[in-house]
Amino acid sequence: MAVKPMNSKEVAQKVMNKEELFILDVRNVDAFEDWKIEGGKFEYLNIPYFDLLDGVEEIMDQLPEDKDILVVCAKEGSSIMVAEMLSEEGKDVSYLEGGMKAWSEHLEPVKVGDLSNGGELYQFVRLGKGCLSYMVVSGSEAAIVDATRMADVFIEFAKEKNATITNVFDTHLHADHISGGRTIAEATGATYWLPPKDAEEVTFEFAALEDGNKIVIGNSTIEISALYSPGHTIGSTSFVVDKKYLLSGDILFVDSIGRPDLAGKAEDWVGDLRESLYKRYKDLSMELIVLPAHFMIIDELNENGSVGEKLGTLFAKNHGLNIESEEEFRKLVSENLPPQPNAYQEIRETNMGKVTPDEEKQREMEIGPNRCAVR
Secondary structure (H helix, E strand, O other): OOOEEEOHHHHHHHHHOOOOEEEEEOOOHHHHHHOOOOOOOEEEEEOOHHHHOOOOHHHHHHOOOOOOEEEEOOOOHHHHHHHHHHHHOOOOEEEEOOHHHHHHHOOEEEEEEEOHHHOEEEEEEEOOOOEEEEEEEEOOEEEEEOOEOOHHHHHHHHHHOOOEEEEEEOOOOOOOOOEOHHHHHHHHOOEEEEOHHHOOOOOOOOEEOOOOOEEEEHHHOEEEEEEEOOOOOOOOEEEEEOOOEEEEEOOEOOOOEEOOOOOOOHHHHHHHHHHHHHHHOOOOOOOOEEEEOEOOOHHHOOOOOOOOEEHHHHHHHOHHHOOOOHHHHHHHHHHOOOOOOOOHHHHHHHHHOOOOOOHHHHHHHHOOOOOOEOO
16 A cells, blocks of 8 residues: 655644544654644554564554554654555555654644624644744734744735735744744834833844734724733733734633743742733733633634633633632742743744754754643
């Protein structure tokens, strides 16, 4: 039987549609346990490639007869070899084209909803990394929030919508992934906005994103209202879009809250985080749909594949929003932190413009799961 490639788009559709898939991951055990392709109905078998060099006969009885089988490795080479061995044994299998490297970079656009006067809001779901980016389209203009470094995806999507990108925003200086904001702005002539309190060390020009800024997109006057909400970083800024949506950056997630330690200021910023969540957000309409910059687990995806939930629901259900004692809150956000993201200091310096790693280096810096939340 011929071995077929399966690309990241096809795997993403299986995740979004909650389809079954059996994944044979041939990376080392520690790599698999740290980070894998998450799917609500996926099953997994992790056998390192080096254990299969003498043949695949011993694992044949561990593979299903009735499910699609996908062989996965870091860059695709090992998975092709294993898939070919399985094919020779009569198995109909696919391998992941480009490996986990390609999976890490795939963006899946999902329409979140309609805005007033014909506008639309899209969420770009980076399933392999847990990043969420946004595009507001109105009339002939588009604005982007928290773009990942795959700038071409956003530029092409705007073209498909016959929209010119006029504004690009980062809610904060990111530490877990490289921002595509500046690249997109340079390619399109858009204005690049960054909170000045996060930008004291940046080496490039930017527009100061400050509390109360109102930016109009298109001819339907969709307001993107900036709301200063420090805590994850000292400059963290949220957006209220069209009085319907709250883009919360890394302050509030569906299942958790933001971590305050990625600039080494956990003790200093815990109070800011609490005030943003328990006071500033509490004053907003509970009907706003919270759209964060990250998600933690695949269960957070809604039926249409988007990630978002009403603010009122989060105040009822999100543990991080229901800790009465300030001391207990401080303890939660300082003691329940996952490992810091890979190369996060280098990523911060890249986002400041201090260093410019090549494409391959940028990929390496970002490999691994999202780690922006308190556990």
